[in-house]
Amino acid sequence: MQTVSEIDNLSPGGGSLMMAWQLKGKRVLLVGGGEVGASRIGHLLGADAHITLLCPERGLFSATKDYIAKYPQRITYFDRRFTGPAELHKMDLVLTAIDNPVASRDIADLCRQAKIPVNTADVPELCDFYFGAHIRDGPLQIMISSNGNGPRISALIKEKVQASLGGSEGLAISKIGQLRAELKQRVPEIGGPVGRKRMRWMSKICNDWPMIDFTLLDDAMIQKILDEGWEKDRVPTFEEVCEKPKPSVVETTSSGPTEGVVRKANLFGSNLLIPVANFVAGAVFMVAVMLARQR
Amino acid sequence: MQTVSEIDNLSPGGGSLMMAWQLKGKRVLLVGGGEVGASRIGHLLGADAHITLLCPERGLFSATKDYIAKYPQRITYFDRRFTGPAELHKMDLVLTAIDNPVASRDIADLCRQAKIPVNTADVPELCDFYFGAHIRDGPLQIMISSNGNGPRISALIKEKVQASLGGSEGLAISKIGQLRAELKQRVPEIGGPVGRKRMRWMSKICNDWPMIDFTLLDDAMIQKILDEGWEKDRVPTFEEVCEKPKPSVVETTSSGPTEGVVRKANLFGSNLLIPVANFVAGAVFMVAVMLARQR
Known part of the structure; x- marks a missing residue:
């Protein structure tokens, strides 16, 4: 039998498996509460997740502060950085949104050892899944992915799609x-x-x-x-x-x-x-x- | 601290976390090769997964047979049912598409014990993730989810979106x-x-x-x-x-x-x-x- 890497070059391919992940009753660890982190919080709240947020207070984006204040029962906030593998205890999903590539990699490695799906902002090779441009209207959700060809393109397609609704x-x-x-x-x-x-x-x-x-x-x-x-x-x-x-x-x-x-x-x-x-x-x-x- | 179940009823929510799952170099177990299974194979091949398919030969849908014949290096096919936990060894993702709710539940339970994400066709409560209506044009992928309000609705929205492109x-x-x-x-x-x-x-x-x-x-x-x-x-x-x-x-x-x-x-x-x-x-x-x- 061939190894998985030997068969990767065959067509068709090049895409992702698009899915709607279920987070009701699930715990998500979010490392980083800056602008990207704030956007992640919005999506996580929309999917009924319970969020544990790690971020030194000086790094909090204004919208992140608003979320923490508005949803104290949905977001458990700690004013500190990621400290080690114990942070992953009972977590179902991990998202990092920090500017430090070394720390990002360490967290992603720990997640993979613990078999917890992880998204590492800005480091595609450390992602089990990507995000894309997103439209939501009540129970309707639409996601647009350009498969790594740039967020601006997804946003442009999103405008077209939005206009069609x-x-x-x-x-x-x-x-x-x-x-x-x-x-x-x-x-x-x-x-x-x-x-x-x-x-x-x-x-x-x-x-x-x-x-x-x-x-x-x-x-x-x-x-x-x-x-x-x-x-x-x-x-x-x-x-x-x-x-x-x-x-x-x-x-x-x-x-x-x-x-x-x-x-x-x-x-x-x-x-x-x-x-x-x-x-x-x-x-x-x-x-x-x-x-x-x-x- | 409250339990996760106590905080689930707070707004906003009711949605999913939409994501583009990465399967390049990953192994997916697909249990069932009927019509739904065939559609799963198409999406999995499009995401560069290596597929292990379990299905008695008499249950294979015609398109599934075509896929097996056309992509022998991408699909490892076994002419039998799911036999037990050993099937999950080294699997990164599991999809079931069989008509047997009891067998579906057994497989899903084993996946959860092994911390492998699982989709169980037709049994929403046994799914870590759902699928939706899907549009693909080269690197562009769009997924439409009605969050469990019926595949026909997603298909109707898909027609609108498709027409806008x-x-x-x-x-x-x-x-x-x-x-x-x-x-x-x-x-x-x-x-x-x-x-x-x-x-x-x-x-x-x-x-x-x-x-x-x-x-x-x-x-x-x-x-x-x-x-x-x-x-x-x-x-x-x-x-x-x-x-x-x-x-x-x-x-x-x-x-x-x-x-x-x-x-x-x-x-x-x-x-x-x-x-x-x-x-x-x-x-x-x-x-x-x-x-x-x-x-």
Whole structure:
């Protein structure tokens, strides 16, 4: 059998295994509380980790201080540097964000001996995993990695991706999750023909309804979808489950969706609105030109 | 001090820590070679892992058979089920994709004892990490996670994100990576004032040039960018480094970028083209209406 290093040059490859790591109830050691450290804290809090932070106080970035003050029960802070292998006791993950390459390497080596995954900021060869540009909207998370070709590029792609989102996807996903949970309460079977039917029905409503429609669901409407849809083995229309008149406001582009004002105009479908506006502007412009010429 | 479980309910949270796991030179155990297993193999090969696959031959999905045949040096295949803890020897990561919840749990428990990260298909509580919808274009990887609210939703968001990409981002990133590598050859300092200057200059050219322009770079042009740009502490224009006349074709929306036909039209910047076309169409329409009325 060949060694792993002998087979590395074969195609395809060159990428990473992208994953969403679960940190609920897990302990993370963060060494360094500067600007990079502060950004790590934000991501760790977002993943429900318990953070142990080691950093001399004079090295704390302002946002790090704010996090420590705001989340005293989530962040255990020690005003000192990393002291040795005992720091790794019971840790599930380790991130370093310090300017000292020698200390970084020592910590990474200890982590590898202890079989604890480690990310060492600025030292790719000492990383079990990398971070990338990140978008979060409630339950929706998107990560963009350029596989080491520079953070600026990932940030540029992130801008493109962000622009492609309407800003209400997170809310829509929450509501779909709620619908799914209610359905599972009605039909709790795991797997089997019922489980598969449930999965197919959920897929069908996700495909049939514009995502933005889900943002308008309330508890009563969710029950009505299940009564009129699941129980009758069909997908009801939005109109069937909503008794209020539909708001006809164009989807906002703000990053935080607001309930009730996010449904796309129905007349055209939102993708047509801007072209139509331009068409009308062109027509109005030409009328103005011709009227001006007639004077 | 509180226990980790007591502090879990505090906001913010509910998400995952998104990461790009590094598998070059690492060993992954995959238990199960059905349809899900085949998809796992694709992702693992893309991340340069060495795969050990356990699956009775009758359970192999057709794509799995193809992978085994095509990559004999990357996949070590055993025609049997998981037999016990010895299977985990020297493994860096374990993925299970089998239909048996009891066997899945046994494997996951053994992995946790051995401190090996594990993903157990279909059993979220036995996963250290989840997968999501995935886009790959050369060095660019994007992962979309709905944090357990259903794969169909992630797939829908993936379609939106995919549509926002021009199809040439992967090639652009490769070229930017090449430029960065050449610059590092000229100025190999790590960190310090020169390192920071190099980073700033790379950021500036990434910001100033449309991403699509990078796809047209060849080796000579890369050297010219460094001669005319880096050496003179400025960002050269595309015209300065390219002696060939620019193709003036609108960016294609195909997923595979083709060299030479992907540069955006320069006159307006691509984002203006469609609105302008609609404006003109409106104007022409109104002229037609007014001409018709004059008859």
